[in-house]
Amino acid sequence: MLMLLLCNVFTLSAAEELYAQHYNVTLSLRNATVKEAVDAVTRQTGIAFSYESSVGVMPLGNVEIRVDGGAVDAVLGPLFADKGIAWQVVDGVVILTRQNSPPQSDSGRRLTVRGRITAGAGESIVGATVMVKGTQTGVSSDVEGNYEIVVPGPGSVLVFNYLGYQPQEIAVGNRTQIDVRLAEDNNVLDDVVVIGYGTQSRRTLTSAVSKVSGADLEGVPVNSIGDALKGKVPGVRVSTANNQPGSDPVFLIRGGSSINQSNAPIIIVDGVRREMTGLNTNDIESIEILKDAASAGIYGASASNGVILVTTKKGNRAKGPQITFEAQAAWTSPATKFDLMDARDYVVTMRRALNDCPGYTYGQQVLTGANSAGIGNGDSSIWTTRYLQEGESVPRGWSSVVDPVDPSKIIVFQDNDQQSQWFDDSYWMQYYLGVNGGSDKVTYAASASYMKDGGIGINTDFSRFTFHGNTSFKITKSLTAGTTFDYSETSGNEIPSSGIGNYWTILGRGMFMPATHRDYLDDGTPAQGTNNTTISAAWFDRYYTSNYTARRMTANFNLEWEIVDGLRAVMQVANHNYYRIDNQRLAGNAISNQRRTYEKWGQTNRFSTQGYLNYRKTFAQDHTIEGTVGFDYMKNTVNGLSLTVTGADSDKVPTLAAGTDATGWADTNTNEALSSYFGRLNYDYKKKYLFMFTFRADGSSKFAEGNRWGYFPAASAGWVVSEEKFWNVRNFNSFKIRASYGLTGNNYIGLYDAYGGFGATSIYNGASAILPTALPNMRLKWETTHQLDIGVDMGFFNDRIRLMADYYNKKTTDLLFSVTLPDTSGYGSARQNVGSVRFYGAEVELSTVNIQSKNFTWTTDFTYSFNMNKVLSLPDEYRYKDVDGKDAWRIGGYTMSETGFRFGGTAVGERMGRIYGYKTAYIIETEAQADAALYDVNSHGIRRSDGRSIAGRKDIGDYEWLNRAGSARTADGSEQINDEDMFLLGYVTPHSTGGMNNTFKYRNLSLSVYVDYALGHSVYNYMYTRGLQTSMGNCNWNLIYDANDCWQKPGDNTKLARLSANDADGGNKNYSRISDINVQKGDYLCLRDVTLSYSFPKRWIGKLGLGNLTVSVSGNTLVYWTKVKGVSPESAVAASGSSTGMYSVVNTSSADYSIYPPTRKVMFSLKATF
DSSP states (O other): OHHHHHHHHHHHHHHHHHHHOOEEEEEEEEEEEHHHHHHHHHHHHOOEEEOOHHHHTOEEEEEEEEEEEEOHHHHHHHHHTTTTEEEEEETTEEEEEEOSSOGGGOGGGOEEEEEEEEETTTEEOSSOEEEETTSSOEEEOOTTSEEEEEESSTTOEEEEEOTTBOOEEEEOTTOSBOOEEEOBOOOGGGOEEEETTEEEEGGGOOSOEEEEEGGGTTTOOOSSGGGGGTTTSTTEEEEOSOOSTTOOOEEEETTOSOSSSOOOOEEEETTEEOOSTTOOGGGEEEEEEEOSHHHHGGGGGGOTTOEEEEEEOOOOTTOOOEEEEEEEEEEEEESOOOOBOOHHHHHHHHHHHHHTOTTOHHHHHHHHSSSSSOSBOOTTSSBOOEEOOTTOOOOTTOEEEEOSSOTTSEEEEOOOOHHHHHBOOEEEEEEEEEEEEEOSSEEEEEEEEEEEEOOSBTTOOEEEEEEEEEEEEEOSSSEEEEEEEEEEEEEEEOOOSSSSOOHIIIIIHHHTSOTTBOOBOTTSOBOOOSBTTBOOHHHHHHHEEEEEEEEEEEEEEEEEEEEETTEEEEEEEEEEEEEEEEEEEEOOOSSOOOOOEEEEEEEEEEEEEEEEEEEEEEETTTEEEEEEEEEEEEEEEEEEEEEEEEOOSOTTOOSGGGOSEEEEEEEEEEEEEEEEEEEEEEEEETTTEEEEEEEEEEEETTSOTTSSEEEEEEEEEEEEGGGSTTOOOTTEEEEEEEEEEEEEEEOOSOTTTTTOEEEEEEEETTEEEEEEEEOOOTTOOOEEEEEEEEEEEEEETTTTEEEEEEEEEEEEESOEEEEEOOGGGSOSEEEEEOOEEEEEEEEEEEEEEEEEOSSEEEEEEEEEEEEEEEEEEOOGGGEEEOTTSOEEEEESOEEOTTTOOEESSEETTSOSSEEEEBOEEEEOOSHHHHHHSOEETTOOOBOTTTOOBOTTOOOTTOEEEOOOTTOOBOTTSOBEESTTOOEEEEESSOSEEEEEEEEEEETTEEEEEEEEEEESOEEEOHHHHHHHHOOSTTTOSOOBGGGGGSOOSTTOOOSSOOOOTTHHHHSOOSSSSOBTTTEEEOOEEEEEEEEEEEEOOHHHHGGGTOSEEEEEEEEEEEEEEESOOSSOSSOOSOTTOOGGGTTSOOOTTSTTOOOOOOEEEEEEEEEEEO
16 A cells, blocks of 8 residues: 555656646648657657657657746647647646547537636736637737637647747646747747748748738828838848929939939839838738848849848738727928028128128129118019118118128118928828738628828828728638728829929929019019029919829739648739829919920739749658749730920910920830749758759740840758857857859840831921831840859847847849940940949848836837949940059049049949048138149139239139149149049948837836948038039028038138139139038938837726727927938938939039928827727
């Protein structure tokens, strides 16, 4: 009896010891047997099993289990649930036996399980999913975190999931009450990322893919999703070329791939190529950026510039209908402005400058004439400055100042701040309503949103309506059908870039008109501007119309068929349609009564179909292979028409038909097709040794037969070092090394560059004629990029510190250039594949959990990207012999007359996007220095001491410019300053970009602070020095307050030369040339987003039927810290937004540069979930 009792005690103790242990188990097996599965468990846990051979061969199918610190039932319950296998612990050994009948068939054993799901300090989780493993049965937790679910029997396993938390699997047994506390998931290795034609765990990923979660984008107050990505993705530069509402930013991934072709990545939304425009941030599930050849290469001919994959939200079958409503309202204002003088300061400063050259009659004429600072204006003048008459009071609403030229007199004037009339405070608002839910057979997600931006610029309002719908139907056990539909309509008014005006003549000139301008005449009509191409905001508001409407509609239908276990087929058919109509009109006015009317419409229809087979299998327990093969077909059809007419008799009929003269028209009707075949093969051994191979063959209609097909292979490999037995580094829990190499293409050429072009606009002998316009080149082929990537993924302190770093080196060959042809050819140039360029750099992404306690957490996310480029070869027509007699290649630039040395432009061996200009040596302070100054070919040679203008000489207070050795000399052999005396002043694009976000959470209160930055670029800010030129007619141009810092007398410690009357036309051009004064260092740090939010406790809002209620206040683009003045430091590229101009120098007063400032927002929002 005593021995039996001791045996029982020992048995119980052994069982209790086994149950007391906590195990970490990760299994991913395909078509596994019981023996294969339990052997894997034994290797990871040491648990011993006993079973008959007939049990060992029983199939378990696919096994996916991950348990972190779970008890034995958390391991075995999910493993054997619904498999007809019973288990019990005897003497510390798990005994496996057959069940006479599977639990799921035992209707008499059905159980109702209830419980509560919590997290952290015990707060309820609303909307967590509870699924019966292996079935489609599921529910979601209510506002108190409670759930109730019916399970087939005691052998069932419940799976608990919630975004951002570790999933848990719990065996039911005979329990009817199961409470669960979920732990936050800090393990980045188990994150699932979307890749081309599939998904993959980051644990087995061997390529460079960055991911932005949709949760990070929700509620961000931006008009374009791209603007919400600034600085958040390593290796991706988001550049805003045009800040008008509704404009899209330009993406540059790892510098692009070309010199003069498009560097824009392709954007794919739910498998359909399209733009991001028209999508709402609340509808985004995730955005993945494929950056290297191994990840992007499966998209082949268009992937050299990277790929952006956007996945929208889908329905959740475990949820009943969940409704989300969000309302946002914001006050907006210009984030940057020029520091322009008000009317009083302008009058005083300008009149002093005009009076500072008494020997120069021009200044006296302006002082007394009808000008912005003159006193010869009357009631009908466009300027308001005049002397106050004897006995007259200052008119109501006017200002006055003592005349600095004649202190015995008073000048009166209006103070009409032109810049604030062009750009002022406005509003922004958005409403969003979404529903999400599903059942065993159907899931659905739908939303609608409306956004209105009043626009900080005059007549630049913008609105957007979006509708998103997604449904999925479980037709049979193995067949699922899905549909996605997106519709958006955007419309707005805008400041035109062409047609009835451009950014420079409208905005640039208009906002710099002096504040003494008279905005309205006595009859209420707007007064004219300085001249016919310089207008006021009031004039623009009255006579200019420029608006547009754009509609985008995408529909796709897909089928997924699970043919057998591990093998599935996917088919998708989609159509994307984009339609836009633009309307411009210039009403009859005092300058012109032509009533110019312009209309343009365009439509792009993109039909695509794709299908692929995917097979995944784990064999011999440790080997996993996954293969994908498929095809993709896309056809683009573009139609368009534009027409300009003049001669309408009235503004009351603003139509094309009202015009009498058609002054310009154009139409478009083109087709393009791309047919592709692709494949991918993944293999891993024990999730430790990882390999991937991809291949893509693309056939494009842009290329002629013989060069129509391009082939783009890529391969990658990874080694999870931390899975090795020898790895035992304290607090260094994960370490993976990966590398990839492959080829991608760039087929962004004209539709007829290979075939040649013809024009049908000629007339011969009274009949229409078709003439050749472009020489065909049947040998044209893709630009091809070879890319190497080496990266590491590391985790420290149980992934509380995560680091991902990459180095990349890519070389693009067969660059497409227009090569000059001989005159005898009859053509000016032809496209050829010549030239190559290299892009290389490094990226770092760091995430840390700094503090994590019961009630408080602090996390940080940091990104840094370094990118550099180098031209490797150029067409031979640009070849020359350098001063050392060696071959060199250069497009444009400068040539030194004395030595023949060449510099600038685009050259082999140099970085692209160089900015060259004059460099200041010093400011001339004495007459002797002025006499000794070098002859300056750009100087008018005006001196105040003698009132004479002698070309080339300087005056006291002027700049003496640095002379470049070997530059041209004067006829007598003396050194001089001319256009050869240029020096490298900066680069168009930054070498470093990134951002940092800090998030602080205390109970239900959350604060996030995000900044982004760019380093190493410069902005050619000619608008800044125009504020020191006082040019435009009779000095009718406003001044910036930096004019007060201009040199006035010897000993002044300043970098600004003297202020002269009309520097460009009547001065010595101190500020009327590109120099180190207006090429400003573009480094910046932007406080991009600050958000403070509070979520009301569930116990407060539960009785109202609310699952969540959050209020927040946030600020966006709040401040820049930069040396750039007046304009955005983010970019100085063409406002057209074309990525082909990312390495071209554009000055801020050019016709194609949008001086429209970025928008600062302060927003209040409310978000409720029902």
